[in-house]
Amino acid sequence: MTPASGEIAGSGGGETPRRRKRRRWPLLLFFLLPALLLYTVFIVYPLISALQYSFFEWTGTRQDGFAGLSNFHDLLTKYPLSEQVWRALAHNTFFFIGTMLIQTTAGLLFAVLLHRSRRGKRFLQTAYILPHLVSPIVAGYLWSMMLNPQFGAVNAALRGIGLGGLAQPWRGDPHLALPVAIVVNAWQWVGFPMLLFAAALAGIPDEYHEAARVDGASAWQSFRRVTLPLLTPVLGIVTVLTFIGNFNILDLIYALQGSKGNPTYSTDVLGLLFYRTAFENPDANAIGESSALAVCMFVLIFGVSIVATRFFRRMEARLK
Amino acid sequence: MRKFCTVIAALSVVVAAPACAPSTKSSGDKVTLTVLSWRPEDTAGYKKIFAPFEKSHPKVKIDFKPIKNTEYATVLPTELKKSQGGPDVVQLKPYGPIQSLISAGNLVPLDGQVDVSKWDPTVLQAAKGKQDGKLYGVPYAMQTLQVLYNKKIFADQGIQPPKTWAEFTALCDKLKQAKITPLSTSGLQPWVLAVDHQIFGATRFGGDDFAKAAVAGTKKFTDPDFVASLDVTAKLKPYYPDKVTAVDYPDAQTLFTSGKAAMYPGGSYEVGPFTTSNPDLQIGFFDAPPAPGAKIDHAVTSGFVDGSYGVNAHSEHKAEATELVKWMATPEFGQLFASTLKQISAVPGTTPGDPLLAQAYQNFKTNGARYMMVVDFGYGNPLGRDQDGEALQKMLGGTSAADAGKLVQKGISAWFKPSGG
Numbered sequence: 001m002t003p004a005s006g007e008i009a010g011s012g013g014g015e016t017p018r019r020r021k022r023r024r025w026p027l028l029l030f031f032l033l034p035a036l037l038l039y040t041v042f043i044v045y046p047l048i049s050a051l052q053y054s055f056f057e058w059t060g061t062r063q064d065g066f067a068g069l070s071n072f073h074d075l076l077t078k079y080p081l082s083e084q085v086w087r088a089l090a091h092n093t094f095f096f097i098g099t100m101l102i103q104t105t106a107g108l109l110f111a112v113l114l115h116r117s118r119r120g121k122r123f124l125q126t127a128y129i130l131p132h133l134v135s136p137i138v139a140g141y142l143w144s145m146m147l148n149p150q151f152g153a154v155n156a157a158l159r160g161i162g163l164g165g166l167a168q169p170w171r172g173d174p175h176l177a178l179p180v181a182i183v184v185n186a187w188q189w190v191g192f193p194m195l196l197f198a199a200a201l202a203g204i205p206d207e208y209h210e211a212a213r214v215d216g217a218s219a220w221q222s223f224r225r226v227t228l229p230l231l232t233p234v235l236g237i238v239t240v241l242t243f244i245g246n247f248n249i250l251d252l253i254y255a256l257q258g259s260k261g262n263p264t265y266s267t268d269v270l271g272l273l274f275y276r277t278a279f280e281n282p283d284a285n286a287i288g289e290s291s292a293l294a295v296c297m298f299v300l301i302f303g304v305s306i307v308a309t310r311f312f313r314r315m316e317a318r319l320k
Numbered sequence: 321m322r323k324f325c326t327v328i329a330a331l332s333v334v335v336a337a338p339a340c341a342p343s344t345k346s347s348g349d350k351v352t353l354t355v356l357s358w359r360p361e362d363t364a365g366y367k368k369i370f371a372p373f374e375k376s377h378p379k380v381k382i383d384f385k386p387i388k389n390t391e392y393a394t395v396l397p398t399e400l401k402k403s404q405g406g407p408d409v410v411q412l413k414p415y416g417p418i419q420s421l422i423s424a425g426n427l428v429p430l431d432g433q434v435d436v437s438k439w440d441p442t443v444l445q446a447a448k449g450k451q452d453g454k455l456y457g458v459p460y461a462m463q464t465l466q467v468l469y470n471k472k473i474f475a476d477q478g479i480q481p482p483k484t485w486a487e488f489t490a491l492c493d494k495l496k497q498a499k500i501t502p503l504s505t506s507g508l509q510p511w512v513l514a515v516d517h518q519i520f521g522a523t524r525f526g527g528d529d530f531a532k533a534a535v536a537g538t539k540k541f542t543d544p545d546f547v548a549s550l551d552v553t554a555k556l557k558p559y560y561p562d563k564v565t566a567v568d569y570p571d572a573q574t575l576f577t578s579g580k581a582a583m584y585p586g587g588s589y590e591v592g593p594f595t596t597s598n599p600d601l602q603i604g605f606f607d608a609p610p611a612p613g614a615k616i617d618h619a620v621t622s623g624f625v626d627g628s629y630g631v632n633a634h635s636e637h638k639a640e641a642t643e644l645v646k647w648m649a650t651p652e653f654g655q656l657f658a659s660t661l662k663q664i665s666a667v668p669g670t671t672p673g674d675p676l677l678a679q680a681y682q683n684f685k686t687n688g689a690r691y692m693m694v695v696d697f698g699y700g701n702p703l704g705r706d707q708d709g710e711a712l713q714k715m716l717g718g719t720s721a722a723d724a725g726k727l728v729q730k731g732i733s734a735w736f737k738p739s740g741g
Contacts, residue, residue: 059420059423059424060397060420060421060423060424060426061397061398061400061401061424061426062424062425078734079730079731079734080701080702080731080734081701144568147566148566148567148568148571149561149562149563149566149567149571150561150562150567150571150574150575150580151571151574167563168563168566169563169564169565169566170566171508171566171568172507172508172563172564172565172566172567173565173566173717174717257508258508258509260510260706262508262509262510262713263507263508263565263713263717264710264713264714264717265710279393279394280393281701282416282417282419282420282698282699282700282701282703283420283700283701283735284419284420284423284424286420
């Protein structure tokens with residue numbers, strides 16, 4: 001609220017803006033309370049309890065003594081966790097880079113093409129966003145059937161057009177399985193960056209492009225020098241949200257490759273590792289170890305997201 | 321502001337109310353025992369099985385409460401933690417996974433209460449605490465491992481179950497020429513490959529003798545015999561389905577039940593689902609013949625205990641619950657269980673109703689071997705089964721058998737402490 005508007009409002013009621021604001025709190029609280037309550041019960045409380053769990057030694061579901069940092073120490077030193085944590089982190093990073101390259105680029109391309117097209121825009125937009133409506137578990141299951149080497153549509157189609165040599169054990173080759181998961185994930189989520197980019201594109205005044213054209217800019221130069229810089233804020237949001245989504249990914253990979261990130265853990269990610277450590281772990285201290293992992297994941301994702309958001313804010317500021 | 325406090329207070333009452341609701345389990349003198357299980361498909365069967373018990377114990381009513389099997393492992397610890405209103409009798413996984421429940425004090429020790437004097441100690445091991453050696457469950461079923469085959473395909477091709485390894489590979493070649501996948505299996509799921517290894521490799525590494533030596537620490541998984549047994553299993557790759565590393569478990573099952581594959585290395589636990597998905601399928605089974613260089617000169621049937629039933633330490637009706645698991649150790653329960661659910665009962669002196677299972681169980685009793693990676697090495701992270709399967713997956717991708725053996729050794733030695741000679 002600007003001081004000017006505050007004065008005008010204040011002069012009417014005979015109250016200072018500060019008092020007025022204070023009087024509005026109960027009302028605001030009333031409207032915020034239901035969401036706040038749910039948020040506290042389902043997000044804040046589990047987060048805090050996970051943090052607390054991670055500092056204790058566990059025997060099954062029984063909490064034993066204070067363990068200090070030993071659960072975290074185990075994550076980094078105890079085989080097989082010591083090996084799995086870094087491998088999963090590397091896979092998440094690869095997944096994020098791959099998704100940015102494929103999904104975000106394709107999303108931008110579709111948004112630009114649709115922005116220019118006159119016909120079929122609505123239809124195509126809906127078509128691209130449609131996979132978004134399917135649960136990742138279902139999407140993973142559908143693709144696992146299509147990529148099936150015996151009955152699957154993908155290899156059958158390749159053989160049908162005489163490219164049988166390209167038929168691959170898509171989900172079974174340790175070098176292919178993760179890239180395949182990236183592509184399936186991109187297939188499902190491409191509509192999301194596309195929508196955000198489309199909204200941003202619609203917000204760029206045509207005059208800018210006209211001015212560029214008058215100055216003799218080619219279409220590519222106009223896109224590269226005018227459109228792209230103006231998309232920075234959206235690019236920032238897309239990057240951060242993609243990062244959060246990719247580092248938390250579990251369901252799609254679980255449906256495609258099972259809880260062990262088959263084959264030979266080549267698609268194992270932090271989410272799957274957490275699931276296994278918590279629920280498929282014969283170790284009595286499963287709760288301690290998995291909580292420590294969850295805390296590490298939270299710190300990593302939260303930290304990087306904050307740094308990235310700051311970075312993009314600064315880039316935005318430079319635009320203005 | 322007072323109003324909002326009231327709202328909060330009201331809301332918290334609403335939230336807390338169900339938690340404080342009194343347990344209404346025993347009405348009058350009748351006690352309801354809740355039995356928690358991961359087998360929703362057996363609900364009708366258990367109703368039939370429990371009927372005689374309810375008849376002889378008129379004050380007890382049994383409520384069979386199944387939970388989806390994929391969620392059971394996450395639900396069970398929470399249910400056992402409830403100070404009241406939890407289940408009374410619970411279905412338990414065998415060997416390793418129950419250890420954390422036992423050390424957390426969630427289960428009642430049953431020594432001296434259940435008559436298991438006639439039971440084979442190796443069967444009881446599945447329900448014992450690794451540290452205190454006490455019995456915490458009554459095993460209900462055994463599973464055996466062998467090669468299942470499609471009788472019709474074998475008849476059409478004019479082939480018989482093989483007696484030697486040479487016969488076995490010859491019939492695989494013949495099937496392959498006839499464009500039938502000889503062996504259906506899943507290279508994508510490590511646990512399936514570990515089963516294959518036990519079926520085809522047990523004779524090569526030496527069955528129980530090797531298992532005992534490995535437990536004692538006198539032999540390692542880098543032992544030439546164990547490495548060779550991995551090699552035997554991986555060398556069957558040409559007979560596995562095309563692109564086997566991408567074949568998932570349900571695909572492997574479908575290949576066999578749809579008649580596209582002639583054989584399926586698997587367990588007695590497959591017979592029920594296979595017959596359900598294709599009632600016309602005529603299944604037979606044979607034990608894999610001794611592999612080249614085998615330490616055992618005859619075929620073996622491997623087996624393991626499927627699980628047990630134990631009593632919740634927080635049960636409000638411990639006496640009745642113990643009475644029920646006591647009954648579960650009697651031939652009356654065993655025979656009912658075997659005939660109703662088409663399983664091999666763990667109770668001594670019972671025979672499976674299904675002739676196929678009866679034959680498998682007989683083979684196990686005469687020439688048995690334990691499924692070592694589950695029975696002996698299923699107690700830590702990583703599970704022996706998973707590590708063994710991962711090693712085989714790597715071999716299908718080109719890793720040498722020696723390196724695979726090293727991987728198994730590395731994984732298991734991360735937690736396993738040999739018992740000493």
